[in-house]
Amino acid sequence: MKALIGLEDGTVMTARSFTGPGEAVGEIVFNTSMSGYQEVLTDPSYTGQLVTMTYPLIGNYGVNNEDMESAGVHPRAFLIREYQDWPSNYRATGNLADFLKQYGVLGVEGLDTRMLTRKIRTTGAMKALITTTDMDPASVVRRARNWAGLVGRDMVERVACAASYRWEGEGPVTGSGFPQGPGRFKVIAYDFGIKYNQLRLLTRKGCRVLVVPATTSAEEVLALRPDGVFLSNGPGDPAGVRGVVGNVGKLLGKVPIFGICLGHQMLGLAYGGTTYKLKFGHRGGNQPVKDLLTGKVEITSQNHGFCVDPKSLPSSVEVTHINLNDGSLEGMRHREWPAFSVQYHPEYAPGPHDAEYLFDRFIQLMEQAS
Structure with a gap:
């Protein structure tokens, strides 16, 4: 046809x-x-x-x-x-x-x-x-x-869960409390359009994961006394997403935070930074990224059309990773608070496994805070 x-x-x-x-x-x-x-x-x-x-x-x-x-x-x-x-x-x-x-x-x-x-x-x-x-x-x-386009629109509301659920074994289970089991750390995962492999890896690393809607308040999250908060990937323009940045800002300094993709951008906005639209974005399983902390190069899985502007970030935030194709910001961490994030997808699915160590880094942050 x-x-x-x-x-x-x-x-x-x-x-x-x-x-x-x-x-x-x-x-x-x-x-x-x-x-x-x-x-x-x-x-x-x-x-x-x-x-x-x-x-x-x-x-x-x-x-x-x-x-x-x-x-x-x-x-x-x-x-x-x-x-x-x-x-x-x-x-x-x-x-x-x-x-x-x-x-x-x-x-x-x-x-x-x-x-x-x-x-x-x-x-x-x-x-x-x-x-x-x-x-x-x-x-x-x-x-x-x-067509209206993606800039300025809230696409997260189209894909985020409407109610909390637990990740148990290899799938979601309806419920509002942390899963029971041997996992040492209780993790709240904000769903901005979360990929299942992020939840699989957190579980395999010893976390009991409760997934919550994108607009869940910081007060509700802290009342559950999590060991860490995970900010997921998601679609569209981060500046167009409503009801998220303020809550992320309230969590900073109170609990370890790990952000991926849109979650990384939300952290950037919560720090006081700005985002911009890339010309054609980065999408694929073969994107080179340099870890500035170790000097090593990772081949990464990526899918994003927007980016955090490093020039807009305060001095309290350190750039940790850059894209070797265009020099754009791919990772950052706060110098004082236990918070870090990457623009790419360390959970792969699909793509190389080079960056899975970042989940271990999140575990280490929670260990240090406990």
Whole structure:
């Protein structure tokens, strides 16, 4: 089924839908991972986006229940060069097309993803519309331009949990108290669009994790007497998220804090800093980051379109990691309070495991505070 892709700069591309009729509007971005498409699709940080995979063959190993990073699929559309309908993998329980159809997400193939990626790198992430029903190129471009975009919008409210839940074993369990079990540390995890592997790793490191809604007050959190607070990843513009920064600010200095991705940006805003939109963002499992504290280089998994401005941070905050591609801020820590964060994804899923040590650093902070 023919599909049209219209970009706000006037570019129009043709493709084929492999999921049937549909239409999607959003911010078009690219991901450079060679595998891990199911984890990409189930990462809530992609809410409101149209994701292009730079690797040309997608779908060849199918999908399964174990590689879910949330309870659903979050991009509005998935763009690939060539779709493989017949997966070959012992773990596969289904194919990608049926998986996308299950969640109402449009999938298209047969486009020049290399050209599209180069255009996004040159022009920047753009508004785009993908449709199988509107075949008028001028209309498709106009409708793409008319989309509101992500800047200034609260996308977290679309993906964060509405009620607290416990993470037990390998999955969520409804409840408002910490899980029972052998874990030494009680951790409150703020859900801004949390990935399951963050919860899996915290549990494996000896934490009993209670996940709470994004707007949970600092007073409610402190009343539970946690050993640490974890700030998760999430979608969109951090400056557009309501009811979070003030609560994070009230927790500083009172309990150890570890932030990832949007959680890192929320910490930056709570410190008094500012954020800005990157030209085309960092998305993929092969992004080089330098740890300024050790001099070592990590290959990291990333997915973000906004960044903390290091020049806006107070002298009490130290930059700990930088991106080696563009020099942007990738990590920071407070010089006096037990709080640190990174812009990238040390929980991987998908991607390399180089940065898993940061979860151990969080454990060490809680040990020192106990």
